[in-house]
Amino acid sequence: MKQDNPELVRAKELGLLIQSIPEFIFQRTKSKIRVVVAGARGKRTIISMIVYALRRQKMPFDYALTSKLDSLPNMVHFSYEARIALIEGDEHITSALDKRFQLEFYRPHIAILTNLSWSSATGHNSLESYLSTYQFFSTSIEREGKLIYFEDDSTVSSLAKEIRSDITAIPYGKHPVVERDGMSFLHTRYGDFQVKIPNGFFLINMNAARLACRQLGVKDADFYMAMSEYSLSL
Structure with a gap:
């Protein structure tokens, strides 16, 4: 949205409250456990796995995504009853009015950081600016939080x-x-769970999702069972 957008100009004239999308997301999730997945890649896959595991445990959750997941009907969902909010962390500039980066707003209780890969397309004009955004993100985690x-x-x-x-x-x-009898199994303390593994990234992303779900109250054994069903449906 540009500064001269007619709706924006009129809203200013009327003295209406103007919020960026990340500001709005934070305000709607202030009372919830915010799980923010950030990094250059793997975010959507990790969120998809968390969604699958939470649903299997019948644990309600809200979410705010930057792109649609096939497993969810919308990109955004807020409710009064859910105590968990899943947020896809975006590293781009917030808006024409606010030049802060979106990751600066969310203040997660549980942050997942996958990997970093700078390019000018992120809105950061230098590697130092890019790293500074993620440094701020890591320090914005709520007290007693998890990274x-x-x-x-x-x-x-x-x-x-x-x-x-x-x-x-x-x-x-x-x-x-x-590997056994031509099949792949997650090797765990609870036994082996069969999975269909598209590539090694599945195993990496799944581990991140497992650790996040553990913090949310999902037992590892239940998570593994969910992932066995999840992966075999791919």
């Missing part, structure tokens, strides 16, 4: 080492699997 981060990305790992002492940093990597 679930991809340990094989050196830049992400460096950010995780600099977080406040009250935030718990939880690394994740590729989940172990075993």
Whole structure:
């Protein structure tokens, strides 16, 4: 939206409250446990896995996405009863009126940081500006919050080492699997769970989703069962 947008100009004249999309999302989820998935790739897959696991446990949730998931009817859903809010973190500039980056607003209780990959298309004119946004994001986590981060990305790992002492940093990597009789199984302390694995990214993203769901009250065994059903339906 441009500064001279007629609706925007009229709203200013009337003295109406004007909020950017990330501001609105935060205000609607202030009383909820905010789970924000951020990074250059894997966000939608991780959110999709969390959605599947929460639904299987019949745990209601709200969500705000930047693109549509096949498993959800809309990109945004807010309710009064859900205590969980899933947010797809966007690293781009908020609006023509507010040059802050969208990640600066969400203040997650549980943050997932996948990997970092700077380009000018993100709206950051330098690598330093890009990294600064994610540094701010990691420090904006609520007190006693959790940062679930991809340990094989050196830049992400460096950010995780600099977080406040009250935030718990939880690394994740590729989940172990075993091959048997031509089939693939997640190798876990609860037994082996068959999965159809499109590629290694599935195992990485699934581990991030598992750790987030654990913080939300989903037991690992229940999560693995859900992922077995999820992956076999791909």
